[in-house]
């Protein structure tokens with residue numbers, strides 16, 4: 477027997493107050509189905525709870541993807557993992573499990589330009605959101621540095637660092653690509669120090685550690701930065717030829 481219209485209105489109001497929009501949408505239809513199939517009350521309730529939960533999870537994932545600023549076209553599905561050395565593939569498999577985030581481990585990817593560092597780490601970042609509902613934030617290093625500098629100038633640096641601390645992983649793409657001055661280096665160092673043992677840093681670089689003095693200027697700061705990053709870390713060595721170059725060669729070969 478369906479509800480009277482007065483009771484229906486009351487139910488809808490409760491569901492509104494309790495923020496259960498999906499149940500509000502589907503309870504009547506599911507009630508008809510439950511009556512027709514003679515389902516137990518608990519089965520009906522279970523179905524409603526499932527649907528509400530599913531929609532919520534979906535919304536949360538969509539929001540996390542949006543807020544991550546990840547280039548979402550760089551997916552794992554479009555990344556050719558056969559190009560990776562077996563060891564790196566194993567490391568990627570472990571990263572995809574996501575537990576490194578709980579241990580606040582860092583991921584450092586090194587390799588020539590075009591070897592696929594950015595694509596691979598963006599793909600991993602996206603999977604961490606999709607599979608584990610993790611909070612991930614992607615930013616090119618030079619953009620991040622500019623953002624931190626502006627924050628510092630406006631006396632908001634602590635606040636911005638706190639916001640970034642809310643992410644399980646901050647992906648810093650292409651550290652050392654642009655030469656930085658001392659002030660720029662200092663805010664970058666402040667971020668790394670802030671995240672140390674509190675949240676993962678995932679970064680890519682064309683520069684091996686031996687050239688990092690050009691990023692952090694003096695040997696002491698360079699050593700301190702490397703020390704913090706490496707202490708709990710996974711290092712991916714992508715010593716590969718450029719994917720772009722190979723693809724363009726293949727294209728030319730195919731054309732004749």
Ligand code: ADP
Pocket residue numbers: 550554555556557559587588589590591592593594595596680719720
């Ligand atoms: P890096 O960051 O190391 O300079 P990118 O990740 O930007 O390299 O890769 C350069 C280009 O080649 C991108 O368009 C990327 O999508 C593509 N690419 C690189 N490696 C692969 C791969 N293994 N499978 C598919 N596309 C790749």
Ligand code: MG
Pocket residue numbers: 593594595649650680
């Ligand atoms: Mg890159």
